[in-house]
Amino acid sequence: MYPAGVSDILRPRLTRRRLHTTPLVLLAPALMLLVAVGGYPLVGAARISLLQFRINAPERFIGLANYARLLADPQTLDSLGITAVFVAGSVTTVLILAYLISLLLYQEFPGRSLVRTMVMIPWALAPVVNGIMWRSLYAPNFGPLNDALARLGVLTHSVNWVVDYPVPSLILAYVWKVLPLPTLVILAGLEGIPPDLYEAAHVDGAGSFRRFRHITFPLMRSVTLLSLILMLVDALHVFALVDLLTHGGPAGRTLVLNYSIFRTAFRYLDFGYGAAMAFTLTSLILVLAIFYLRASAEAALAIER
Amino acid sequence: MKRARRAARYLVIYPAVAAVTLWTLFPVWWVASGSIRPQYEMVETPLKYLPRTVTFRSYQTALHDHAFLRALRNTVTVAGLTTVLALATGACAAYAFARFTFPLKRPLFLAIFLLRMIPAFTLAIPLFVTMRAYGLIDTITALVLTHTILVLPVCILIMRTFFEGLPVAFEEAAMVDGATRFQAMARIVLPLSASALVVAAVMSMITSWNDYLFGLLFTLSKARTLMVAIADVEGVFYVDYPLIVARGMIGLIPPVVAVLVFQRYLIRGLTSGAMTQ
Numbered sequence: 001m002y003p004a005g006v007s008d009i010l011r012p013r014l015t016r017r018r019l020h021t022t023p024l025v026l027l028a029p030a031l032m033l034l035v036a037v038g039g040y041p042l043v044g045a046a047r048i049s050l051l052q053f054r055i056n057a058p059e060r061f062i063g064l065a066n067y068a069r070l071l072a073d074p075q076t077l078d079s080l081g082i083t084a085v086f087v088a089g090s091v092t093t094v095l096i097l098a099y100l101i102s103l104l105l106y107q108e109f110p111g112r113s114l115v116r117t118m119v120m121i122p123w124a125l126a127p128v129v130n131g132i133m134w135r136s137l138y139a140p141n142f143g144p145l146n147d148a149l150a151r152l153g154v155l156t157h158s159v160n161w162v163v164d165y166p167v168p169s170l171i172l173a174y175v176w177k178v179l180p181l182p183t184l185v186i187l188a189g190l191e192g193i194p195p196d197l198y199e200a201a202h203v204d205g206a207g208s209f210r211r212f213r214h215i216t217f218p219l220m221r222s223v224t225l226l227s228l229i230l231m232l233v234d235a236l237h238v239f240a241l242v243d244l245l246t247h248g249g250p251a252g253r254t255l256v257l258n259y260s261i262f263r264t265a266f267r268y269l270d271f272g273y274g275a276a277m278a279f280t281l282t283s284l285i286l287v288l289a290i291f292y293l294r295a296s297a298e299a300a301l302a303i304e305r
Numbered sequence: 306m307k308r309a310r311r312a313a314r315y316l317v318i319y320p321a322v323a324a325v326t327l328w329t330l331f332p333v334w335w336v337a338s339g340s341i342r343p344q345y346e347m348v349e350t351p352l353k354y355l356p357r358t359v360t361f362r363s364y365q366t367a368l369h370d371h372a373f374l375r376a377l378r379n380t381v382t383v384a385g386l387t388t389v390l391a392l393a394t395g396a397c398a399a400y401a402f403a404r405f406t407f408p409l410k411r412p413l414f415l416a417i418f419l420l421r422m423i424p425a426f427t428l429a430i431p432l433f434v435t436m437r438a439y440g441l442i443d444t445i446t447a448l449v450l451t452h453t454i455l456v457l458p459v460c461i462l463i464m465r466t467f468f469e470g471l472p473v474a475f476e477e478a479a480m481v482d483g484a485t486r487f488q489a490m491a492r493i494v495l496p497l498s499a500s501a502l503v504v505a506a507v508m509s510m511i512t513s514w515n516d517y518l519f520g521l522l523f524t525l526s527k528a529r530t531l532m533v534a535i536a537d538v539e540g541v542f543y544v545d546y547p548l549i550v551a552r553g554m555i556g557l558i559p560p561v562v563a564v565l566v567f568q569r570y571l572i573r574g575l576t577s578g579a580m581t582q
Contacts, residue, residue, distance in 0.1 A: 022401075022405065022486055023401040023405035023407045026397040026398060026400055026401035026405075027397070027398050027413075029393070029394040029398075030394040030395060030397065030398035030457060031398070033390075033394060033453055033454065033457065034417060034420065034454065034457065036450075037428070037432065037450050037451060037453070037454040038423075038428065038454050039416075039420075040431075041428040041429075041430075041431040041432045041435070042423065042427065042428065042431075044430075044432075044434070044435070045428070045430055048430060048431055048434070053434075101325055104318065104321050104322065107314075107318055109315065109319075111322070115322055115325065116568075116572070117565060117568045118325075118326065118329055118330065119325065120564050120565075120568055120572070121329060121330075121561055121564065121565075122329065123575075124511060124560040124561045124563065125333075125515075125560065126514070126517070126532055126556055126557070126560065127515065127517060128515070128517045128535050128536045128553075128556065129515075129532075129535065129557045131536070132336065132536075132538070132549060132550065132553040133332050133333070133335070133550075133553065134332070136335065136336060136550060141348075142347055142349075142350070142352060144335055144352060147351065147352040176328070176332065181575060184572055184575055184576050185575075185576050188576040233422050236424070237424055237425070239425070239518055240517040240518065240532075240536070243517070243521075258424060258426065261424070261426045262426060265426065265429075265430050266433075266522055271430055271433075271434065274426070274430055275427075275431070278426045278427040278430060279427060281424050281426075281427070282423055285422050285423065285424060286419065286422070289422045293418075
């Protein structure tokens, strides 16, 4: 890990000296921030979820009543269903497109580095700007999506995408924005596969499909799993796009969990119930996070290989 | 033979590249071109994809709007302060994780890491209550603090990974010559880590610049951020379409330029930032 020599003789003295104070002093500022603005609110959210808590009204301890209400509320099941469709739809689409694009960018061709830079652009865009952008692309009368489909003869009349197909509209706009990161991670994974494996398979007479099936696919398992979990967590966090494109509508058809929490807490100002919803979503995500940690250890090995 | 095969390969590759280019750039092109055309050109049938008249009227209107300018200034301030705070505290913490052993190191690192996966609303609800109690709503401070939490875990991760890759010998040599640990870090480790610091800084700036959620929840007018201003299009949509997209473009240009300028560092940083050990 460290170069041998003088450093090996010196290191014990240097790292053990004032062992207890130096790292503590270094960590203190970051930890203070993380505890004050991260850890403390996390505990606060748990506390608020046990209260009847509306802004400008006295708070009252009601035990698990908010959670009981969450279980009984038909909106919960609706939101879960909408979230499941949105997450599954977007993650599947992103995974397929990310694979196709990274396989393309893995090839060598003149102009490749330019294309690699270009595919990063959506990553930099703010979700709000993405929302504004897709609003204009989906516009019913003068939007390019309707126009293009009409010119191709697919549509005979203009479609109000966001109203008639709210969830697919959200998915498409979301996929466009989040595609770069999984693409780059998968590309890094592809480039981590030693080329001699392909050469050996080629010598043995394996065609390109069989090389993909028996070398690329199994070796990419951990990297794929990692980006999958990252995408799942990300898709559960979707908020700005929903707020810009559909506001959870029409008629609650795009009320994903995160937007539902926003509406409960910051529109209806029901903080207790909102906190209970948020805490439930948090537990769901932390379960995913455990899988993520395990997957990422494997994936890091795969990329460094 | 070989030439024919290469030509055949390009016959597959370049149409695919064209498709990827169209998919990535068309949406951006559409809003970019919309922002420099007069309103009437946008409502013509059949739709025109190239502007015939180029005008920067919408940008002028946007940049003469005092509320919008204030939002822009707020965002620049918040993004700058967030980056400084996250980099300063993050670099120290990352150095501690990279070079020292201390009790609870591993669980602490995992806790920091898990923090970035927690839905923002879980933190926003209690933070809103606390900040309201301390009069921090609608202040720059509220935004800098919450944005720092948003970016700090990733900053620590990126810098720790980089510090671990640096040989300790340089610091040891400096310390043998009488430098303190902090001097060794400030004068030797940080200058060597410029590329990691750049990645962390660019990511922090973009995250803070692009944030909508905390800006929406924690500000009213005084500390309102650019993204909240851009998103505020209610009723304006059919009134002045070029203005809406011009405002959007003002929010779009800085992060996109930053990514294009620093893309080489970012690609490496992002892929390693997705991993953790």
